[in-house]
Amino acid sequence: MSYTTFHPTKYLHDGKNVSIKAKNFVMAMNAPVRSRTYIMAHGYYRTYHIATTIPQTEAPEYIILRSTDILSFSASITPHPNPNLKYLIIAGGRHKTGHIDVEDYELHFSKLKKWVFENFPTANTEPEYSWSGQVVDSNDHLAFIGREKPDTNIFVITGDCGSGLNYGIIGAKILSDQITGNNNTWENIYDVARKPKSQLFDQDIEKVHLEELIAKSRERRDYSTDIEDLPPCTGVIISKDRTQYGMPL
Known part of the structure; x- marks a missing residue:
């Protein structure tokens, strides 16, 4: 197994009075900088993750998704430097950003660990890594992909709903077709001009x-x-x- 590490600082240089010009500009980010429209068209959620080890022979060859309760656990496997082990990555505990007290922060990791050791008894009892991150969901659970405005050369990919790899591929295809003038049957589905109902006052x-x-x-x-x-x-x-x-x- 080979690994590739990308170091963006390798390609960055300091300088003065430097400008960059491009015929087309893509904003692939959670909050496109030129418009506040997307902020109200999104819901913002915090989700929690732990990474622990499991024997290579015990590692499942599938991804587990459980969405029967608010925790919505998911489990996936990724390579470990030790060939006899695999990383078991568990995610869950999603909630609206800012809707918990700081005292409840560690409680979410405890719930993840409890779920792991109930379902994977051979996994290490102490995770090697734990972290949380913010997921941005669009209000209709579809990403916004396409031209920011008609007849402009500025494009947007945002609202990935936690599926950045999928929408990165879809977005690359849609935007490349729009830039080159080719028709894409998906562009209306992900049209950035659509106005789904806001989640902010949904309930x-x-x-x-x-x-x-x-x-x-x-x-x-x-x-x-x-x-x-x-x-x-x-x-x-x-x-x-x-x-x-x-x-x-």
Whole structure:
């Protein structure tokens, strides 16, 4: 098994008065920088992951998806440097971003570990890695792919719904066809101009959560000078050189 590591800093150089020109520009990101429209067309969720080891002979040759409850566990296998082992990666515990207290952060990892050791008793009892990340879902669970506006050379891929590899491939095909002037039967499905119903006020419980977040932001507004001082599962206004970066609700 061979591994390839990409080091973007190898291709970056400092310089002054440098400009880059391109005939076509693609924004493949969670929040395209030129428009706020996509922010309201997305739902933002935090999900949790652990990576532990399992004997190579015990590793399942499939991906497990369980969505019968709010935790929606998934399990997958990836290579390990030790040929006798495999990494077992478990994800789950998804919730709306900002809708838990910092004290509940570790609880999500505990639930993942419990699920692992109930279903994979030969797995290592202590994960080697644990992390969380934000997943961006579009409101109709389809990515936005295509021209930002008609007759422009600016293109968008966003709202990947946790399926970035799939939509990366689909997006590359749609955008390459649009750039070269070829017809693509999928472009209307993922049209960036569509307006799906917002998830923000989709349910009464979401309204309650939003009201709680606004109330908390008004009660306490912390300011920090260094992002490294920011504990997990928290947010602050960064104040540097008397300039505030980020705004409270």
